[in-house]
Amino acid sequence: MSSRGPIRDLAIGEVLTQEEVESVFDTKFGYQFKGITYRNPSAGRYVIINANEGAIYKDEFTSETELTYDGEGEPEKGDQMLTNANRAMVEAEHEEIPIYLFTSEDGLDEYEYEGLVEVTDARYENELSEDRMKYKFDLQKLGLATWDEYLAAATEVKEDSEEPLIEKPEREDSSQLKRSAAFKRKVRSAYDYSCAICGSERRSPIGNPEIEAAHIYPKSKGGRDVASNGIGLCKLHHWAFDVGWFAISDDYEVIVGDSEEIATPDEVLEFEGKNIEVPSEANKSPGELFLREHRKLHGFE
Known part of the structure; x- marks a missing residue:
């Protein structure tokens, strides 16, 4: 207790x-x-x-x-x-x-x-x-x-998983909700509340950081709430990452996509070829499996 x-x-x-x-x-x-x-x-x-x-x-x-x-x-x-x-x-x-x-x-x-x-x-x-x-x-x-149940979930988020991708659940149960809460806090903290792409550290008038805990491989498709499947992004770059405007190489380099009909947003294009900021703790850095699956999902490989 x-x-x-x-x-x-x-x-x-x-x-x-x-x-x-x-x-x-x-x-x-x-x-x-x-x-x-x-x-x-x-x-x-x-x-x-x-x-x-x-x-x-x-x-x-x-x-x-x-x-x-x-x-x-x-x-x-x-x-x-x-x-x-x-x-x-x-x-x-x-x-x-x-x-x-x-x-x-x-x-x-x-x-x-x-x-x-x-x-x-x-x-x-x-x-x-x-x-x-x-x-x-x-x-x-x-x-x-109890708080001990939450702390147990936070420990699960830190640990690598032998089954990093799972079948998409029909609905979130309590165990998934507690891991989701811990995931958001752990990822945002790991990136010091700044965007891994542009480095922005914007805050609301009452002090809340803009930074969001993005899943590298989408949770909606079975991506797990583990630190290595997370990356800290501002709202704009979270959106751009989720819709496939850019991906990240295994060496943490920004790969920019393109479209035949729509121009690539300048806010994405300016970071092409640049390395993202990663956490100081290696086990919280983006995992190669998740980065690879994200690239496949959006046609980068």
């Missing part, structure tokens, strides 16, 4: 009172357990969230596993401030910070544990109905109850 959070393992679907939640996390929420609770003990920081679709908050489940979390704040105080809790949520999009999700209903001292979630998008935007800026977070349930 991980010390970054509860003092005992929780089960997804378990219902607790506020007192029981406080006991499990060895913490106090004050008058009411609500919103985002940030904790930073010596063992490592983590977040506890209570999502509520009642009158106070505007949290909304957009599917069985996805939730848009609304940073309610107090409208009369104007724009929502960047608290430590909100900052942790912003940073959790690219850092390994456990986020434990509970849901509740207004007026009931019952909090259902939904498991760990990842932040897939964090933004600071104008809430037109209130005429103020506030934080919103898109969350994805991982189907994991």
